Amino acid sequence: MSGQSVDSELDETAEDSFRNRVSVFLEANCSRTGDRSGTIGDDDPEGVATAKAFQGSMADAGLAGLAFPSDFGGAGLTNRHQELFDREAQGWHLPTTPLSISHGMCLPVLNQFGTPEQKARFMPDNISGASIWCQMFSEPGAGSDVASLSTRAVRDGDEWIIEGQKVWTSGAHYCDYGILVARTDPSMPKHKGLTMFIVDMRQPGVEVRPLRQISGGSGFNEVFFTEARVPADWQLGDLGQGWNLAVSMLMFERVSIGAGGGGLNADRSPGLIQAAQALGHSHDPVLRQGLADLWIREQIKGYIGQRIRAAVAGGRVPGPEGSLAKLNGALLARRVRDVSLAIAGSAAQAWDPDDAGGDRWAVACLSTAGISIAGGTDEVQRNIIGERVLGLPKEPDQYKGAAWEDIPRS
Ligand SMILES: Cc1cc2nc3c(=O)[nH]c(=O)nc-3n(C[C@H](O)[C@H](O)[C@H](O)COP(=O)(O)OP(=O)(O)OC[C@H]3O[C@@H](n4cnc5c(N)ncnc54)[C@H](O)[C@@H]3O)c2cc1C
Incomplete structure (x- = not known):
């Protein structure tokens, strides 16, 4: 086929x-x-x-x-x-x-x-x-407002030269390739001077520095580009179309976080019900109520996912429904955390150092806050839903239409 x-x-x-x-x-x-x-x-x-x-x-x-x-x-x-x-x-x-x-967004x-x-x-x-892939959008001065990013790509014969810095790049330390959004024309308004590229992460001009997190892991990285090189035919999409591609990629990310099938997005209630039974908590009425509530909400998440998959099957890149899924996924993750804490009790705070998986409750609970930030924060999703679903007015932007290079930056 x-x-x-x-x-x-x-x-x-x-x-x-x-x-x-x-x-x-x-x-x-x-x-x-x-x-x-x-x-x-x-x-x-x-x-x-x-x-x-x-x-x-x-x-x-x-x-x-x-x-x-x-x-x-x-x-x-x-x-x-x-x-x-x-x-x-x-x-x-x-x-x-x-x-x-690699699979949820880059593929x-x-x-x-x-x-x-x-x-x-x-x-x-x-x-x-x-090969494993990462995505490189966020920068120290460009997170929610990612279109204001500063990493530059300058054409040099058959190649592009990349200079700048990304941050919060999940998995960059083990990735072979990355999808990068860089500024190719600073004289254009911020959304229009961007282009997307495939980058070889193993080249000398790319330096990956891990960041340590509260959960003890170091999954994100700072990525520095110093004369990194990209062959011209590794440009993704048209020159100056990077923002449109980035928006599509962010929607794939939001769908993957909020409505994907397995992995990060798998239903947690069945495992938590088993854990509650194993730890002898299954008769606690408050916990039972929390688990039932979670189970119901995970069914709703399934229906949101079905709706999005139907749109994708119809040939559409997911639109603002991706934001609905992502926001719902983040809110659900917090409920999962709260029910998990109630089941695990003190094991969520302290564990036997000889128990190799003993930290799993704590790590999972500490990682939950990040779900409300990754792929666009809850506030940003609410803005998108407000504007694109509810038809509310856009946020005011005093620099709308101005060349990126003329907008003040800290
Ligand atoms: C687990 C995790 C994985 C990540 N992985 C990646 C990755 O692989 N690649 C990548 O490029 N990035 C990644 N990120 C970065 C992520 O996309 C950014 O952290 C996110 O977009 C927010 O940007 P910021 O951290 O700069 O916060 P800011 O944009 O500075 O926001 C700070 C606060 O202000 C609020 N805020 C900002 N603007 C508005 C507004 N207009 N209206 C209302 N409130 C607003 C935000 O909601 C937030 O509470 C990851 C982040 C996390 C937590």
């Missing part, structure tokens, strides 16, 4: 047979309980190696990149297959978290905006996990 995968109805027999194939694979390759092999957050080479090996076996089994075209390393199936896979995978531990950005952007040559060169290794 070539080209973009299409969605078709699957009959019951085809669904059963696919579900069976997935279930055989999961039985053979996964465990029911999650050890902490690989988070986006940690400096965890072993977890990254596990993720790569696991993704390789998914690819060998024809289960990687299910809805992506087979010409570019995908399985050439449909979004319905992905949905069935995600459902079947609930309750299993898939050690793919270090690949979340759809490559598929949507890459040239045929770029897709043929980069997508198969991305899908099989042979």
Whole structure:
């Protein structure tokens, strides 16, 4: 099969047979309980190696990149297959978290905006996990207002030279490639002078410095570019179109955080119910109420996800519904944290140092706040929903239409 995968109805027999194939694979390759092999957050080479090996076996089994075209390393199936896979995978531990950005954001952007040559060169290794990708938008002076970013790309013959700094780049320390947004024309208004590029993260002009987090991990990085080089044909999309691509990529990120299938976004209530039972808390009426509330909200999250997947299957890049999903996902994550704390009790604060996974409650709880920030903060999602769903007026911008180079920056 070539080209973009299409969605078709699957009959019951085809669904059963696919579900069976997935279930055989999961039985053979996964465990029911999650050890902490690989988070986006940690400096965890072993977890990254596990993720790569696991993704390789998914690819060998024809289960990687299910809805992506087979010409570019995908399985050439449909979004319905992905949905069935995600459902079947609930309750299993898939050690793919270090690949979340690579697959949740970079892969759809490559598929949507890459040239045929770029897709043929980069997508198969991305899908099989042979190469891992990060995304580089945020800068010290450009987070929520990412369009004001300063990293420069200047054309030099058949290459672009990159100078500047990114920050909060998740996973950059183990990534092979990155998708970068840089300023190519400072004389244009801020949204118009940006271009997107594929960057080789292993070159000498790219320096990755990890940042330590409250959870103890060091998953984000500062990334410094000093005369880093990008071949001209690694430009993604048209010159000056970087903002449009960035908005699409951010929406893929919001969907992935708020409505993706497994990994970061898997339903937590089944595991928490089991944990409450195992720890003897299942008769606590307040906790039972919290768990029931969580379960109901996770069903709603599932419906939001279905709506978005239907839009994507219809050929649309997700719009403001991505912000609804992301905001809902962040609010849900806080409820998960609160219920987890109630179940874990003191184990969320202190644990036996000889228990290798003893810190899992604390790490998960401390990481929750970041979900309200990554991919655009809750406030930014509310602004988008206000403007694009509710039709409220835009925020005032005294520099609207001004050249980026004329706007004061601290
Ligand atoms: C877990 C995690 C992973 C991340 N991974 C990546 C990554 O891989 N790549 C990458 O490029 N970036 C990444 N980021 C960075 C993230 O995108 C930014 O942190 C985020 O966009 C906010 O930017 P900022 O930190 O500069 O905060 P600021 O933009 O300075 O915001 C500070 C506060 O002001 C509020 N605020 C700002 N503007 C408005 C407004 N217009 N209206 C109302 N309130 C406003 C914000 O909501 C926030 O509370 C990650 C962040 C986290 C937490």
